[in-house]
Amino acid sequence: MFTESRFTVIVGAGPTGLTLARVLSRHGVPYRILEASPGPPAGSRGKGLQPRTLEVLDDLGLISDFQAIGGPYPSLLIHAPGGSFAQRMDELHEPTPSVPYPNMLMLPQWLTSSLLADGVPVEYGIRVTDLAQDPSGVRVTLDSGETIEARYVVGADGGRSTVRKALGIEFEGSTHEEERMLIADVSVTGLDRDHWHIWPGASAFRLGLCPLPGTDRFQLTAPAGLSVPEAVAFLDPSITITDVGWTSEYRANMRMASRFRSGNIFLAGDAAHVHSPAGGQGLNTGVQDAYNLGWKLAYGGSALLDTYEAERLPVAAGVLGISTRLHQRQVDGDEDAMRRDDPVLRQLSLNYRGGVLAAEHRAGMGSAGLGSTAPGSIRAGDRAPDAVLGSGRRMFDLLRGPELKLLTFGWPAGLPELPDSVVVHRLELNSAYDIQVPTLMLIRPDNYVGCATHAPEDILTYLKLLTA
Known part of the structure; x- marks a missing residue:
């Protein structure tokens, strides 16, 4: 039999795993947080923090740090053949007594992770190779040969989750191999930082350059198959790429795990659900997963832990549906494909009415x-x-x-x-x-x-x- 301690192993040190570590820490629950990458992740990736996530950061005592570095979403500047014009993805909302943070905050994901990781003892360069569990706990084997005996394990290790695969949990949904996009963090000249610059194409947009708060860079998005200089020079030769940092190729992947719990092992964030970036829901939903799960691990009742999946799986399914619909509007080239004014995207109305804990x-x-x-x-x-x-x-x-x-x-x-x-x-x-x-x-x-x-x-x- 394994140890009966409440010791928790968190696999993955992205925003989901780091949020969980902070929640466990505030409850006095011991943990280890393991990250396979050799160091903190680079790249802007998910760059939008929704109002509900800002409330979580407020509760964790981090909101001032995020506001000091992040910034509001800028207006879009559409560089159309007939001339440029500005439009907003969503109108700016005034704070109210009940909603103090009504607007999204933009921050590149590497900075979000950096702020969340401050003071969190992440163990980098460590991979999980095997998991075994009985009713009292989980034995975690690492690539170093070390074996950890833990009460609980949380897989927050991304869409290719080792934890999810070890559990044999289905990752249901679809991958659209033909829908690929180049994403890169670049430095440019000849472009103002007051707008998110968009060059439209026949379908969705041909090129996007979004200024990233807290940095001197832009996030570039373009169809896959072009190099960064080719993508920019083809559309606007007045813009010069002076440096190319992190790059990635995104493929449209919309999937969700069939279960979020297997015994004493849980899935959260991208390990449990992956979304189109349309609508800025993925990172935020992962943070909410961790916020929901952390206090339940601290209390530790098995029936209480069952409510994690009962509450979060339907939410993830709904969010996946929203982001997928927004993605399809971009693929179809809808005129309002970039609008993000649906209030549900702010995640303030998500609720657990009718559940065991309501x-x-x-x-x-x-x-x-x-x-x-x-x-x-x-x-x-x-x-x-x-x-x-x-x-x-x-x-x-x-x-x-x-x-x-x-x-x-x-x-x-x-x-x-x-x-x-x-x-x-x-x-x-x-x-x-x-x-x-x-x-x-x-x-x-x-x-x-x-x-x-x-x-x-x-x-x-x-x-x-x-x-x-």
Whole structure:
């Protein structure tokens, strides 16, 4: 039998694995994070951080670091045969009390990984060669010959995941070999950095050059088969390539694992689902996977761990559908193929309503003069929004950190005895949470509403779920 410790091995040190490492660390869960590459990854790759991901970074205490280096998405400058014109992928949104980060933040992926990796003890140049498990844990064999005995293993090792293949889990979907694209990080002259420059073609676009915040480079995208200088010189000889850094050839690959859990081994990020880059969903969905899984590994109940797949697999399927539709619009050359104004892309509306961990107990009407006791617009399973609380406080200030939070809206003094892992915040009735009568809301460590009720005993019942 393997060790009964809660020790976790994370395979892969991209944004998903690094986010998971940070979540485990805040819960005091020991881990090792292994990366097959000899050093930190290069390349801009996924460069857009969605509003929900920015909220995760806020909770992890990293938002200021990201905002200091990243920047807003620039307007597109379309270099059409009849003349150039500007347009936005999505209009800029003003912050609101409930949504403090309403717009995407652009940051090349290597910088995202660098900021997430600060202080995380990544072990580079180490490959997993074999996995074996029994009910108590997992034996991980490394290419060095070392064997690690762990309670859990999380495969966050990309689309070619060694962990997923070792488990024999199907990676269902399709690869479009004919749909390939050259991606490169380049330095150029003769081009302003105020726009994302697009040269359209008969299908989708012929060339794109996007300035990358925090660097002096542009991300180049062009059809595969051309060299970087050829792709640029063919369309605009006034632009000069002065340096070519990281390059890659992307092929359209839309796939998802049939399962996200096998015993004590889990899949997250690209190891569980790969997307078209259209819509900027892949990296962000991986971060959300880690944010969902990390606290559940810390609590460690088997039934609780089952909810990782139950909650995240449907989300990944939905996101895969959205990004695939956006990709097809580009392939078809739709006139609005570059528009990204669908609110669902911001990932703020993703929810776990109806699941095991979404205990919504409010129903019916209150007594005369008390108003409705039925659920409002914020229900169990929803993201817990920000709100202005007065005296300079915000809801996110109260929610920050790894603990469970019990929000008592207009609640009288009496509450049952609660474990130390629950922090109680007494609040007035709150319009941001659409609460009109005394209400209890238990907020999960990933800042989703777990339980909403008018009966304290429901909170105690819910807490038992987390150790089942």
